Amino acid sequence: MVAMGEGTGADGGRTIDLHAHSAVSDGTESPAELVRSALAAGLDAVALTDHDTVAGWHEAMAAARGTSLTVVPGLEISTRHEGLSVHLLAYGIDPSPSTDLARRLVRVRDSRLTRAERMVERLGADYPITWSGVIEVAESHGVTAGSIGRPHIADALVAARVVPHRAAAFEGVLSGASPYYVRYEGIETATAIAAVHEAGGVAVAAHVLSEGRGRRRVQDSQVCELAELGMDGIEIDHREHTEAQRERLRHLAERLGLIRTGGSDYHGSGKPNRLGENLTAPDQFDALMRRVQAPK
Ligand code: AMP
Ligand code: FE
Ligand code: FE
Ligand code: ZN
Numbered sequence: 219m220v221a222m223g224e225g226t227g228a229d230g231g232r233t234i235d236l237h238a239h240s241a242v243s244d245g246t247e248s249p250a251e252l253v254r255s256a257l258a259a260g261l262d263a264v265a266l267t268d269h270d271t272v273a274g275w276h277e278a279m280a281a282a283r284g285t286s287l288t289v290v291p292g293l294e295i296s297t298r299h300e301g302l303s304v305h306l307l308a309y310g311i312d313p314s315p316s317t318d319l320a321r322r323l324v325r326v327r328d329s330r331l332t333r334a335e336r337m338v339e340r341l342g343a344d345y346p347i348t349w350s351g352v353i354e355v356a357e358s359h360g361v362t363a364g365s366i367g368r369p370h371i372a373d374a375l376v377a378a379r380v381v382p383h384r385a386a387a388f389e390g391v392l393s394g395a396s397p398y399y400v401r402y403e404g405i406e407t408a409t410a411i412a413a414v415h416e417a418g419g420v421a422v423a424a425h426v427l428s429e430g431r432g433r434r435r436v437q438d439s440q441v442c443e444l445a446e447l448g449m450d451g452i453e454i455d456h457r458e459h460t461e462a463q464r465e466r467l468r469h470l471a472e473r474l475g476l477i478r479t480g481g482s483d484y485h486g487s488g489k490p491n492r493l494g495e496n497l498t499a500p501d502q503f504d505a506l507m508r509r510v511q512a513p514k
Pocket of ligand 3: 294305424425
């Protein structure tokens with residue numbers, strides 16, 4: 219399932235970015251374009267981790283065939299632990315639609331869709347955007363069968379000249395504290411970890427200390443709880459973690475026996491994050507991939 223063994227090999231110098239999005243969710247490049255960008259950035263491996271969907275895997279892997287790039291098949295699952303939002307990166311799962319995880323992800327994507335429609339309804343009362351307009355732009359990027367989110371609503375607000383770019387929309391009308399904001403249903407983190415394992419994959423908590431407006435941070439004690447539930451790793455090197463936070467998380471990870479990862483959280487032109495700006499050490503990547511079970 220997981221393509222391995224390519225890259226620059228045992229010298230330990232492989233550049234591995236375990237967090238990137240395509241336009242199948244809220245990135246702006248198709249999976250094939252993402253592969254080309256990853257090659258241009260000099261990466262040896264990139265994980266495609268679209269939100270709540272594996273719909274981009276096939277295209278990305280086909281595009282990487284015959285090149286020096288390893289595509290690690292992944293996704294970023296929207297979960298909740300004790301009322302907190304936890305983005306759970308999963309790698310190497312069985313992508314078949316019959317797993318418990320796949321069934322739960324269908325519900326998350328459905329909930330994303332209804333939620334986005336309700337947000338656009340609210341926004342449409344005050345701003346010149348429509349649901350059909352949002353869907354049209356999102357589908358033109360390739361989100362069909364993928365996963366829709368606030369960034370697509372942001373694109374419609376940019377097109378309508380309400381805001382200059384996605385980030386401005388997130389600072390205002392799309393923020394969690396905005397009256398236009400509507401929640402969607404994530405999976406309980408404990409349930410998601412179990413479902414990822416059942417599907418043969420590994421689970422890594424993404425950017426636990428990143429802070430949106432009105433968003434509470436995951437506490438160390440909660441990272442411990444997730445580790446006790448069998449979570450495999452934690453994303454430490456991420457743009458939204460300061461150097462001091464990374465240092466602290468590294469100690470926490472060592473104490474809990476968690477694998478330490480890093481990634482860019484690339485979203486194409488949708489965010490300033492550049493491919494390869496944060497990386498996963500080869501030994502940590504190898505440890506993670508050793509835990510991926512062969513499909514049953
Ligand atoms: P949602 O999952 O629909 O609630 O939207 C959250 C997504 O919006 C995250 O996955 C981020 O990639 C994206 N996002 C959050 N803040 C910003 C920002 N300031 N600029 C661009 N994208 C953002
Ligand atoms: Fe995103
Ligand atoms: Fe995330
Ligand atoms: Zn992400």
